[in-house]
Amino acid sequence: MIVATALVMMMTPAGLALFYGGMSRYKNLLNTLAMTFVAYCLTSVVWVLWGFSLAFGPDQGGIIGGLDYLFFSGITPASLEGTIPTNVFGLFQMTFACITVALVLGSVVDRMKFSAWIVFAVLWVSFVYAPVAHWVWGKGWMADMGALDFAGGTVVHINAGVAGLVLALALGKRIGYGKEAMFPSSIALTALGAALLWFGWFGFNAGSALVADGLAGSAFLVTNTSAAAAALSWMFAEWLVNKKPTVLGIASGVVAGLVAITPAAGYVGVGASILIGLAAGVLGFFSVAKIKHKLGYDDSLDAFGVHGMCGTLGALATGLFADPAINSAGTGLFFGNPGQLWIQVISIVATAAFTAVGTVVVVFVTKALTRGLRVDEENEMVGLDSAVHGERAFEIQ
Secondary structure, X not given: OHHXXXXXXXXXXXHHHHHHHHHOOHHHHHHHHHHHHHHHHHHHHHHHHHHHHHHHOOEEOOOEEOOOOHHHOOOOOOOEEOOEEHHHHHHHHHHHHHHHHHHHHHHOOXXXXXXXXXXXXHHHHHHHHHHHHHHHHOOOHHXXXXXXXXXXXXXXXXXXXXXXXXXXXXXXXXXXXXXXOOOOOOHHHHHHHHHHHHHHHHHHHHHHHOXXXXXXXXXXXXXXXXXXXXXXXXXXXXXXXXXXXOHHHHHHHHHHHHHHHOOOOOOOOHHHHHHHHHHHHHHHHHHHHHHHHHHOOOOOOOXXXXXXXXXXXXXXXXHHHOOOOOOOOOOOHHHOOOHHHHHHHHHHHHHHHHHXXXXXXXXXXXXXXXXXXXXXXXXXHHOHHHHHHOOOOOOOO
């Protein structure tokens, strides 16, 4: 579990930072890295102060955890969560909270104030992420209902995707969006980031078994298979539609497949993982290449298109393909339990609705505290690396 925790930790300040940083424009690359790093740092501190207690403290009416674990109080080296030390379990869950906050960033790079991001991150992980985590993994109402989310389809991906969309709509479109080309600073960095995310995701999904056994091995296997299938289906869809198989598309397909398999990883077999991955690659491509442009919103790095949409796909697929021979805790529609699909739909709708409303509230509070969410027009044009940090990622000759 310590190794799995370290793998998931690497996903945020290494994998996601490079993945997002490479997709951002050269003048905002360092700002994207800084906002990813600070999301990890802030959430790490908030988690040990009160976040873990709100998410995993004693259940309060199925809605939120109690305050028994504030400042990790009462948790000693001898404390156990099941068969693992509670402090290790708490740190493992902390890395999930960290990456969920950082994923939201993908919708708003190039235009959000650094100070506003700091305030937003603290409020959002406290009042939006922690309750949803409690509902699903902290013995809350979704757990009681029987919702299946092995490693974060609702808690992480739908949560982050919907929050990113709300925040993007609140900020408005980037200057020149839809009128001028906005080239990524480095596809090479993005590809490297995708590879690190893929590697770290084995800790994300296999580690969620919370024990080194055959179920963890199965989650590891289907995670890899889904990612590979999605990379191929995104590549071929893009090749067919745009006549070129891009590296960015292949890397994005990997992430789409990882997102979609996450809620299902501990419940489905290899065959289902291939189908989930193939569907995720196609859905991710069309969400990014077609649906976003048709609807006209500016989700900078497609956090909603990949995480929101493919997270939803994965949560639904779990209700279809959950195989009791893999995990007796879950039985889907195709194995004789049609009610599970309905439970998954309720969990998706409830998460999306709560996240949307909660994020709107957090946005208004953040806006009031920081006197606006968005950088001024001059700084946006100059670039946030220089305007905010006084640094440049590249020396331009």
